[in-house]
Amino acid sequence: xxxxxxxxxxxxxxxxxxxxxxxxxxxxxxxxxxxxxxxxxxxxxxxxxxxxxxxxxxxxxxxxxxxxxxxxxxxxxxxxxxxxxxxxxxxxxxxxxxxxxxxxxxxxxxxxxxxxxxxxxxxxxxxxxxxxxxxxxxxxxxxxxxxxxxxxxxxxxxxxxxxxxxxxxxxxxxxxxxxxxxxxxxxxxxxxxxxxxxxxxxxxxxxxxxxxxxxxxxxxxxxxxxxxxxxxxxxxxxxxxxxxxxxxxxxxxxxxxxxxxxxxxxxxxxxxxxxxxxxxxxxxxxxxxxxxxxxxxxxxxxxxxxxxxxxxxxxxxxxxxxxxxxxxxxxxxxxxxxxxxxxxxxxxxxxxxxxxxxxxxxxxxxxxxxxxxxxxxxxxxxxxxxxxxxxxxxxxxxxxxxxxxxxxxxxxxxxxxxxxxxxxxxxxxxxxxxxxxxxxxxxxxxxxxxxxxxxxxxxxxxxxxxxxxxxxxxxxxxxxxxxxx
Amino acid sequence: xxxxxxxxxxxxxxxxxxxxxxxxxxxxxxxxxxxxxxxxxxxxxxxxxxxxxxxxxxxxxxxxxxxxxxxxxxxxxxxxxxxxxxxxxxxxxxxxxxxxxxxxxxxxxxxxxxxxxxxxxxxxxxxxxxxxxxxxxxxxxxxxxxxxxxxxxxxxxxxxxxxxxxxxxxxxxxxxxxxxxxxxxxxxxxxxxxxxxxxxxxxxxxxxxxxxxxxxxxxxxxxxxxxxxxxxxxxxxxxxxxxxxxxxxxxxxxxxxxxxxxxxxxxxxxxxxxxxxxxxxxxxxxxxxxxxxxxxxxxxxxxxxxxxxxxxxxxxxxxxxxxxxxxxxxxxxxxxxxxxxxxxxxxxxxxxxxxxxxxxxxxxxxxxxxxxxxxxxxxxxxxxxxxxxxxxxxxxxxxxxxxxxxxxxxxxxxxxxxxxxxxxxxxxxxxxxxxxxxxxxxxxxxxxxxxxxxxxxxxxxxxx
Numbered sequence: 001x002x003x004x005x006x007x008x009x010x011x012x013x014x015x016x017x018x019x020x021x022x023x024x025x026x027x028x029x030x031x032x033x034x035x036x037x038x039x040x041x042x043x044x045x046x047x048x049x050x051x052x053x054x055x056x057x058x059x060x061x062x063x064x065x066x067x068x069x070x071x072x073x074x075x076x077x078x079x080x081x082x083x084x085x086x087x088x089x090x091x092x093x094x095x096x097x098x099x100x101x102x103x104x105x106x107x108x109x110x111x112x113x114x115x116x117x118x119x120x121x122x123x124x125x126x127x128x129x130x131x132x133x134x135x136x137x138x139x140x141x142x143x144x145x146x147x148x149x150x151x152x153x154x155x156x157x158x159x160x161x162x163x164x165x166x167x168x169x170x171x172x173x174x175x176x177x178x179x180x181x182x183x184x185x186x187x188x189x190x191x192x193x194x195x196x197x198x199x200x201x202x203x204x205x206x207x208x209x210x211x212x213x214x215x216x217x218x219x220x221x222x223x224x225x226x227x228x229x230x231x232x233x234x235x236x237x238x239x240x241x242x243x244x245x246x247x248x249x250x251x252x253x254x255x256x257x258x259x260x261x262x263x264x265x266x267x268x269x270x271x272x273x274x275x276x277x278x279x280x281x282x283x284x285x286x287x288x289x290x291x292x293x294x295x296x297x298x299x300x301x302x303x304x305x306x307x308x309x310x311x312x313x314x315x316x317x318x319x320x321x322x323x324x325x326x327x328x329x330x331x332x333x334x335x336x337x338x339x340x341x342x343x344x345x346x347x348x349x350x351x352x353x354x355x356x357x358x359x360x361x362x363x364x365x366x367x368x369x370x371x372x373x374x375x376x377x378x379x380x381x382x383x384x385x386x387x388x389x390x391x392x393x394x395x396x397x398x399x400x401x402x403x404x405x406x407x408x409x410x411x412x413x414x415x416x417x418x419x420x421x422x423x424x425x426x427x428x429x430x431x432x433x434x435x436x437x438x439x440x441x442x443x444x445x446x447x448x449x450x451x452x453x454x455x456x457x458x459x460x461x462x463x464x465x466x467x468x469x470x471x472x473x474x475x476x477x478x479x480x481x482x483x484x485x
Numbered sequence: 486x487x488x489x490x491x492x493x494x495x496x497x498x499x500x501x502x503x504x505x506x507x508x509x510x511x512x513x514x515x516x517x518x519x520x521x522x523x524x525x526x527x528x529x530x531x532x533x534x535x536x537x538x539x540x541x542x543x544x545x546x547x548x549x550x551x552x553x554x555x556x557x558x559x560x561x562x563x564x565x566x567x568x569x570x571x572x573x574x575x576x577x578x579x580x581x582x583x584x585x586x587x588x589x590x591x592x593x594x595x596x597x598x599x600x601x602x603x604x605x606x607x608x609x610x611x612x613x614x615x616x617x618x619x620x621x622x623x624x625x626x627x628x629x630x631x632x633x634x635x636x637x638x639x640x641x642x643x644x645x646x647x648x649x650x651x652x653x654x655x656x657x658x659x660x661x662x663x664x665x666x667x668x669x670x671x672x673x674x675x676x677x678x679x680x681x682x683x684x685x686x687x688x689x690x691x692x693x694x695x696x697x698x699x700x701x702x703x704x705x706x707x708x709x710x711x712x713x714x715x716x717x718x719x720x721x722x723x724x725x726x727x728x729x730x731x732x733x734x735x736x737x738x739x740x741x742x743x744x745x746x747x748x749x750x751x752x753x754x755x756x757x758x759x760x761x762x763x764x765x766x767x768x769x770x771x772x773x774x775x776x777x778x779x780x781x782x783x784x785x786x787x788x789x790x791x792x793x794x795x796x797x798x799x800x801x802x803x804x805x806x807x808x809x810x811x812x813x814x815x816x817x818x819x820x821x822x823x824x825x826x827x828x829x830x831x832x833x834x835x836x837x838x839x840x841x842x843x844x845x846x847x848x849x850x851x852x853x854x855x856x857x858x859x860x861x862x863x864x865x866x867x868x869x870x871x872x873x874x875x876x877x878x879x880x881x882x883x884x885x886x887x888x889x890x891x892x893x894x895x896x897x898x899x900x901x902x903x904x905x906x907x908x909x910x911x912x913x914x915x916x917x918x919x920x921x922x923x924x925x926x927x928x929x930x931x932x933x934x935x936x937x938x939x940x941x942x943x944x945x946x947x948x949x
Contacts, residue, residue: 338569365762
């Protein structure tokens with residue numbers, strides 16, 4: 001039978017496999033054919049796997065997810081050639097479930113970015129319009145799912161890296177509650193924020209994949225026990241109290257088309273039986289972004305210190321004129337050997353964005369500045385957590401746009417880091433509070449997908465899936481990019 | 486002017502847990518290089534730390550033994566710096582919320598007790614070991630290559646920081662001995678300086694006697710025995726006093742003590758003043774030791790060496806009690822006393838030969854009681870066999886030493902006659918030769934003479 005990878009959901013693929021209407025081999029071959037056809041244009045994959053094992057549904061993994069025996073670079077030159085000797089917990093759980101690895105998807109370097117333009121291996125492109133970005137950092141995973149190159153994928157979300165590209169590519173993406181999914185084996189960006197999450201075509205696929213990866217892991221001390229995942233089936237929102245944070249609704253910079261699509265979705269919530277009311281998150285929206293850009297770089301500056309050229313990955317070559325073994329490799333001499341290896345390796349190995357964040361973070365943690373920057377940001381983070389908790393005393397979930405804009409043209413924000421940072425204005429506050437967020441497509445603006453963000457209290461994934469599923473059915477969004485139909 | 490030294494110590498102790506602090510690699514020495522490693526202790530991308538529960542419990546045990554408070558919450562911090570022995574680029578340590586806060590140790594002394602307060606004790610991970618190859622010195626400077634052995638990297642390490650309460654090098658040495666014994670007694674570390682499982686840095690300043698100011702200090706590193714710590718402190722005190730008395734000032738510095746020359750040399754620091762950019766380790770949750778755990782650990786504490794020394798001092802005096810406890814001979818001593826050996830005899834017997842673990846002390850007590858009459862061979866053989874299955878003292882008690890002077894005298898005369906040169910030298914003042922003569926007589930008797938009787942006789946005859 002012909003397999004239309006653009007339309008096939010993972011759930012449908014599973015049916016076909018169970019009924020033996022297709023074999024795992026045929027399914028895998030169909031996605032490989034789609035990759036061969038469309039990936040040269042979209043550049044979703046950094047690496048393809050032919051024999052990674054598994055007979056089940058194929059899956060793509062963002063290249064920050066460590067995979068035993070398969071090169072894992074996090075989109076950085078400094079990890080070129082690095083082949084992990086162990087599987088990340090999420091990769092191992094996918095394998096145990098029989099999922100078959102298609103390949104590793106593109107990402108902004110160390111997941112730092114909102115467009116994949118910071119990848120050392122070139123940007124990915126949006127399947128809806130290849131002149132535009134797919135979002136980021138997990139743009140490769142989102143574009144791959146959208147373009148039918150994978151039925152589903154895993155990304156990682158620090159400040160919006162699953163939700164925002166899902167929104168820009170017309171996918172469903174979940175950033176789970178902090179602590180529900182193990183970070184063991186995930187190339188770290190900002191440890192107190194990083195969380196792996198699924199990208200899929202439907203909410204049910206997303207929920208299923210979440211159930212595969214979630215759960216306490218002895219190898220990650222920050223993980224917790226997770227309630228059993230319920231695959232959603234209800235088609236109404238009866239009994240749910242939906243909040244609309246006015247600061248997120250009215251934020252400057254939200255495109256009119258995005259605003260309109262989100263407003264229609266909010267109205268739909270009411271029609272589906274939810275009670276809808278305004279709520280307010282003033283401090284979270286005002287201070288979320290600046291605090292994030294202190295805490296995340298601070299942790300990143302420390303997490304990225306291990307890339308020093310000593311044990312694995314890139315070690316910059318010694319210039320010919322200084323090729324004295326002693327100067328290059330000893331810790332002694334005038335002391336310059338070691339320092340030079342560090343400096344050269346990190347200068348050559350890191351791109352501009354990691355360098356920028358290492359410098360920001362180092363500064364924020366330095367003696368004399370810690371209290372004013374990192375320390376203050378942590379205090380504000382507590383305020384953000386409390387402000388969200390107060391809202392969830394009256395609401396089961398809150399909704400907003402995921403991204404203020406639809407997919408933007410490649411290059412538009414590449415030279416303006418601040419403009420790029422504001423892509424995550426609406427996704428960051430709940431990330432700072434450790435809360436789960438689901439992005440589902442809620443319509444088009446200028447022919448490009450608009451994402452609706454649903455945020456709930458800690459461990460409320462089942463509520464988000466239920467609401468997301470009901471809205472998805474009511475919205476009837478066609479997730480296949482128009483130009484590929 | 487009279488100057489008073491002000492000394493504080495920072496002590497690092499390797500815990501002898503089976504596995505490392507944040508991964509489950511085995512600890513231990515002597516394994517081939519880089520065979521006890523994993524993604525966590527090699528800092529591979531994505532690896533995460535998981536704390537060693539035993540190490541946490543043992544640190545609490547130490548804290549309780551030192552009278553520290555165990556706060557309800559303790560936090561691991563990252564201490565950031567670049568060095569190849571620190572593969573993550575940060576060491577997981579503790580900063581402002583350590584596991585143990587405060588406490589004190591009262592050190593018994595023949596001239597009165599003295600007390601040392603603790604600032605804190607915290608838990609961290611050790612660095613890997615760097616080995617410098619080539620250049621002939623085995624040191625960093627001038628080496629051709631530096632190799633790293635990650636086996637040690639990640640070993641649980643407790644850092645104990647004292648108040649600046651010590652007032653002499655001698656007190657510092659004595660305090661360290663007692664602290665070491667306390668640690669060993671708790672069963673949490675071998676605490677051997679020669680193996681690096683106990684390391685100690687000293688902060689030293691001086692002030693006019695009677696003042697309570699704290700002046701600029703020097704930090705002394707790389708002293709690898711208690712004796713060198715004492716000599717290093719003395720050298721620092723001498724140096725600072727000389728500076729002040731010549732009108733100079735003491736500037737804050739770090740020094741290494743060089744035992745060969747008994748001098749201090751500037752410590753090669755990694756770079757200029759380090760800013761470690763401490764921040765709470767986001768990969769770990771705070772430790773919250775439960776009250777029940779703390780109370781259980783408190784209830785399991787053994788009698789501590791300081792208490793034991795005080796108890797033994799009643800029969801032996803402080804100095805001998807100290808020697809008994811700090812050389813770990815007390816269990817043998819206690820067993821002998823329990824088997825009715827008089828305290829003084831039991832002390833001498835326990836101190837004179839290492840009694841093997843598992844010795845049948847009740848049986849050995851019979852030998853100890855008769856020790857004065859037995860030959861040295863008999864004593865040694867009895868002690869050596871005392872842990873054997875079915876050890877019986879009877880076989881050794883018949884081997885009575887020769888104390889009969891009429892039997893020994895001719896032998897002694899012969900020995901002296903055979904060594905006229907040594908006799909002359911002895912009489913010329915080289916009294917150390919007495920041992921030589923005793924040895925000769927013991928040899929003649931096949932070791933069966935009573936050495937005390939022999940030396941008494943020798944002294945008398947050589948006087949003539």
